[in-house]
Amino acid sequence: MIQFLDLKSVNARYKTELLQACERVIDSGWYIMGKELSSFENEFAQYCGTKYCVGVANGLDALTLVLRAWMELGKLKSGDEVIVPANTYIASILAISENGLIPILAEPDANTLNLKPANIEKLVTPKTKAILPVHLYGKICPMDEITAIARKHNLLVLEDCAQAHGSMLAGKKAGAWGDAAGFSFYPGKNLGALGDAGAITTNCDELYSVLTALRNYGSHKKYENDFVGQNSRLDELQAAFLRVKLKHLDEETELRRNIARIYNRDIINNLIEKPFEGESQEHVYHLYVIQTKFRDELQLYLEERGVSTLIHYPIPPNLQKCYQGMFNECKLTEEISCNILSLPISPVMPLDEVEKVCQLVNDFKV
Numbered sequence: 001m002i003q004f005l006d007l008k009s010v011n012a013r014y015k016t017e018l019l020q021a022c023e024r025v026i027d028s029g030w031y032i033m034g035k036e037l038s039s040f041e042n043e044f045a046q047y048c049g050t051k052y053c054v055g056v057a058n059g060l061d062a063l064t065l066v067l068r069a070w071m072e073l074g075k076l077k078s079g080d081e082v083i084v085p086a087n088t089y090i091a092s093i094l095a096i097s098e099n100g101l102i103p104i105l106a107e108p109d110a111n112t113l114n115l116k117p118a119n120i121e122k123l124v125t126p127k128t129k130a131i132l133p134v135h136l137y138g139k140i141c142p143m144d145e146i147t148a149i150a151r152k153h154n155l156l157v158l159e160d161c162a163q164a165h166g167s168m169l170a171g172k173k174a175g176a177w178g179d180a181a182g183f184s185f186y187p188g189k190n191l192g193a194l195g196d197a198g199a200i201t202t203n204c205d206e207l208y209s210v211l212t213a214l215r216n217y218g219s220h221k222k223y224e225n226d227f228v229g230q231n232s233r234l235d236e237l238q239a240a241f242l243r244v245k246l247k248h249l250d251e252e253t254e255l256r257r258n259i260a261r262i263y264n265r266d267i268i269n270n271l272i273e274k275p276f277e278g279e280s281q282e283h284v285y286h287l288y289v290i291q292t293k294f295r296d297e298l299q300l301y302l303e304e305r306g307v308s309t310l311i312h313y314p315i316p317p318n319l320q321k322c323y324q325g326m327f328n329e330c331k332l333t334e335e336i337s338c339n340i341l342s343l344p345i346s347p348v349m350p351l352d353e354v355e356k357v358c359q360l361v362n363d364f365k366v
């Protein structure tokens with residue numbers, strides 16, 4: 001069976017280093033908010049090219065806490081509108097509605113599947129206060145145009161970088177374009193912990209200050225609470241693991257990009273549309289997503305021949321039960337959700353398996 005993502009093999013490559021990191025934490029006697037976290041925060045901020053990084057418990061909290069902090073700072077208030085892609089993972093939307101803000105769903109560009117600047121402009125109203133672009137599948141959105149729209153209408157920009165660690169546009173990394181960004185280090189992400197973890201990046205001093213309190217009961221100083229905060233911390237053990245894995249992120253991204261290059265070159269079947277990589281864009285291929293009118297047939301065909309594939313995502317947020325009646329119809333997003341299929345890709349996928357997938361996909365007919 002060709003696995004979609006062999007996580008055991010991903011981490012096995014670093015087992016010695018991970019065990020050393022684990023031992024370092026055990027022996028330190030300090031397990032929450034210590035040296036491993038502050039070192040990781042410095043290293044990750046430097047990697048992204050931002051002034052600050054704040055470690056939190058997961059990617060959803062990273063997004064939720066930024067919006068929450070902007071509310072504390074008076075930059076957002078309950079009922080404000082936040083424009084977000086309609087075809088994203090549910091967490092991007094949950095972060096907005098969780099704060100009493102209103103998600104406004106924007107249809108994507110049919111080719112790139114990322115936010116389309118013209119579709120954002122159409123949705124801006126006097127109540128719009130922020131844009132939440134998602135760098136879906138690892139490809140950065142057209143952030144130059146999106147930040148220009150934000151400046152023009154005085155909107156905040158919160159990047160969802162959960163799938164885009166290290167992705168670049170014009171030499172600038174995901175996480176460094178917006179007023180703030182949320183990252184997830186869920187085990188299957190490009191930079192994955194061995195459990196839940198997340199982080200926020202920003203250049204803003206006052207946002208940084210509020211966030212460091214919000215993640216820790218709303219407190220800067222023990223037993224003094226400035227905000228009604230929560231407990232959303234990135235623990236020392238996961239921070240230590242992430243420091244090991246961050247050192248290898250760029251080489252892993254190269255392995256992903258190499259597989260994508262082979263798929264791009266060798267998949268030739270006119271029933272199938274390959275992903276689009278724009279000029280001066282460094283796609284980090286968290287997922288390699290193809291489109292075909294015969295998606296269900298292709299998925300079954302590959303399954304029967306030993307290739308596991310996944311769909312990201314089969315039910316768009318506007319059709320989810322939890323948001324029933326909340327959103328407009330999103331025709332394009334609904335159509336895309338029936339056409340997309342994610343092929344296996346990971347830093348540990350053997351190249352003969354990649355070739356096998358190409359061969360099978362090329363032989364697919366209806």
Ligand SMILES: *Cc1c(COP(=O)(O)O)cnc(C)c1O
Nearest residue numbers: 058059060089091092162184186
């Ligand atoms: C994974 C993911 C999240 C949520 O991250 P968690 O760490 O699982 O909470 C948010 N947005 C996108 C686009 C994701 O892929």
